[in-house]
Amino acid sequence: VNERRVPMLDVLSRWFQSRAGGVLAPLAATLLAFLIGGLVVLITGENPLRAYKAIFEGTGLNWFFPWLDDIERNAAARDLQQTLLVMTPLMMTAAAVAFAFRCGLFNIGGQGQYWVGFIAALWVGTNLSGTPRIAHVALALAAAIVAGAIWGGIAGILRATVGAHEVITTIMLNWIAIYGGTYLFELEGPLHGASPSLPRSDEVLESAQIWPIWGNIQALHAGIFIAMAGLIIYAAVLNRTTLGYEVRAVGYNPEAARYGGISVAKNYFLALAISGAFAGLAGSLDILGFKHAVDTSDFATNFVGFTGIAVALLGRNRAVGMFLAALLFAALQVGTSSRQLDPAVFDPDLATDLATMIQALVIFFVAAELLVVYIWSARRHLRVRPAMVEPEVRA
C-alpha cells in the first residue's frame, strides 16, 4: 500500500506547490486553525461566531467598511491605530526570523534582539538632549540596529566558529536580554528613571520620538513606513544582491555552496547579524514611536519576537506574505486584548490564550503542508474517483 501512496502524495504535493501552494496553503492553514479555535470556543459554551465577530470588531478592521456612521468610524479608527501599532514591530521581527531562515538557520532569538535594540534606542533617546529631531531619531534607530546586530552576531559567531547550534544560543541570549533588561531598569538598576518608587525608565525625549501620523492618544507613528521599507530592503537584499544570493545558496545546500566557493561560516554570521539588526530595529520603532518608556514588568509580558516567528512562517518568508501575516496576528492580538473585547461575549483572559493556540495551530498546519494535501486529496477522493488518477498519470 505504501509503495503506491507515497509517490502519489509526492506528485500531489509538487502540483500543490507549483500551482496553488504559495497562497492556498497558508490560507487553508489559517482557516483550519480558526476553525479549531472556534470549536474550542464552542466547548466553553460560548457562540464562536459571536466571539469571532466581537474579536473582529475589536481589531478596527471594520474601519474599511463604507456603511459605518461617524461614531462607529471614530471608534474603529482608534482600534485600527492599535492594530497597526502592534503590526509595525511584528513586520521587522518576522523579517529577523525569515532572513536567517533563508540561510538555513532558525533564529528564535528575535525577542532578545528586539529588547537589546529597544534598550539601545531608549538610551540614546533619553540622552543627547539638544540634538535636532531628525538626527536624534536617526541616531537612536542606528544604535538599535547595531545593538540588535551584535546580539544576533554573537549567536552567528558561535555558529560559524565552534558550531554551537543557533537554536540553543539564541534562546539563551533571549533570557539574558530579558533578565538583564529587568536588571537595568529596576529600582536600583543603572538605567532606572527619575521615579523614586516605580521600576521604570525615563521617557524618551521629545526630540527622539518618531512622528505621530494618525490619531491623538497612542497615535500611529511613521515607524510603520520604516518597517514597510524594511520589508522592501529585506526582499531586495535577498533577491537582488550578491550577499542575498550567497545567503540563499548556503540555505539551500551548504555543501554545494562551499564547493562553489562561498564561505558558509561567513554567511552564517552575516545572516544572524542582519537578522538581529531587523529585530533591533523593531525594538527601536516600539520605544521611539509607541511606548516611550519601559516598565520592568514589560519584559515578562511582551512576545513580539516570538510572534514574529509565526508571522514569518505563515508569510512564507516573503515580504508581501509577512506584511499580511503581521496584520493578521496583530489584529488577533488587539482583538482579543482585555481593552477591546467585551467580557460578556468572551472572557479576554481566555481569548488571549485562544489567540496563542490559534497561532500554534497555524504554525503546525503551515509546517505540515502534507496535511493540507491529505485533506485536499481526501476531498477529491470523495467527489470524483477517477479524477484522482489523472495528475498522477500525467506526471
Add this chain to the structure above:
Amino acid sequence: MEARSVLVGEAVRRLSPVRTIAIAGIALGLLACWVALPPWTVRTIGVPLALGLAGAALGLAAVARDERRLGLWAITASVGGTVGALWLQSQDSETIDSVLTAGLIASTLRFATPLAFAAVGGIISERSGVVNIGLEGMMLMGAFFGVWGSIWSGSWVVGILMAMVFGGLLALVHAVFSIHLLADQIVSGFAVNLLALGVTGFLYSSIYPAGIQAGQVDRVPIVNLGFLDSVPRIGDFLNTVFGSLSLLVWVMFAVVVLAYVALFKTTIGLRLRSVGEHPRAADAVGISVYGTRYVAVVISGMLAALGGAFLSIGFVGTFAENMTSGRGFIALAAVIFGKWRPGWAFAATLLFGFGFALSIPLQREADVSSSLLATLPYVLTLVAVAGLIGRSIPPAAVGRPYRKQ
C-alpha cells in the same frame, strides 16, 4: 610486569606534555579560587593573583601549541578563579560560610531534577532521530495537569499520571507532525511549545479563575532518611543533602540510570540508536523506523512532563502561567552539552542547577540584584555550549524525516 609498563606507556602517550600543561593550568585556576575558601581562607590579594596568572600562562602556552580547547578552558578557569577569589576575599568569611552550605547541594539537586527528567527525555527522542525542542511545552503540560489531577482526585499519584498522559499526548502531536507529516521538526517543536502555552493558560484561566490556593494541592511526599544523621562524622552533611528530598528526585536518579542501561546495554536501545543514526539501514534489517520514533517521542514527552510535574506538585505546590520559563530549553542545552549521553547530560543539569541554586543565597547574603543573578544559568549554558559543543556530534539522522520506500 611487562603489561603494566605497556599500560603506563599508553597513559603517558595520551597525556601528551601539552595536554598536561593545559590541565595543570586548569588546576591552578581552580586552586586560585579555592585558596580564598574556608580551609585556607587566604586574605591577601597576591596569592590568588599569582596562581591565576600562572594558570593563564600555562593555558596560553597550551593554546600556542595547538591544544586549543583545553588551553582555553585553562584560561577561563584561571580568570574566573581569580575573579571569584578576589570577590570572595572582599566578603567576610561568615557570609561565604552561609552561601556555601550542604543545603546548597540539596537545592542544586532540586533545581536539577526537572532539567534532568527533560534532558533524558530529549536524549531518547533525539537518539531516535527526532529533534524535540517541544520539551518546554511538554514540561508545561506536565506542570499544569499534575496540579489539575492532584486537586481533582486529592492524590499526587493521579497528578503524576495525568501529567504523564497529557505530556505524552502533546508529544504524540509532535510525533505525528514530524514523523508522518514530514514537517520541519524544529518548527513543529516550536508550535508544540506555543500550543502548550495556549492550552495550559486557557485551562488555567477557565478552571481556576481565582488562582490555586496553597493546601489545595496534594504534593509529592518527601522521603525522610533521618537515619543518615547517625552515620559517623559526615552524617550531618549527608542528612542535609539527601535526608529530605522529594520522592521524584530519587525517581530522577533511577530514570537517569535506567535510560543509560536501556540505551547502551540492551537490544532495544541499540535499535533505537540505529534508527537515529541510519534509518534506511535499520529499516532494511526489519526495525520499524516509524514505530520506534513514535515510542521514543512519546516517552520523551512523558519524561519531560514528569519534570514539569516536579516543578508544580513536587516543588512549589501550585501552577502559574508559563511557569517552566525556559527550563525545557536549558534541558535541551544539557542534552547537547552531555553529548546525547544520560550520565553526562545529568552532570550538565547539575551544573545548571548549581547556577540556579547559587543565585538564592548569593542574593540574600551579597545583595546582588536578583534579576542579574537570574541570568547566571543562561550565561553558564551559553558559555558551556560555546566551549564544548563544537566537538559533540549529534545522531546522524537527527532532524531528518524518514520516508519509507
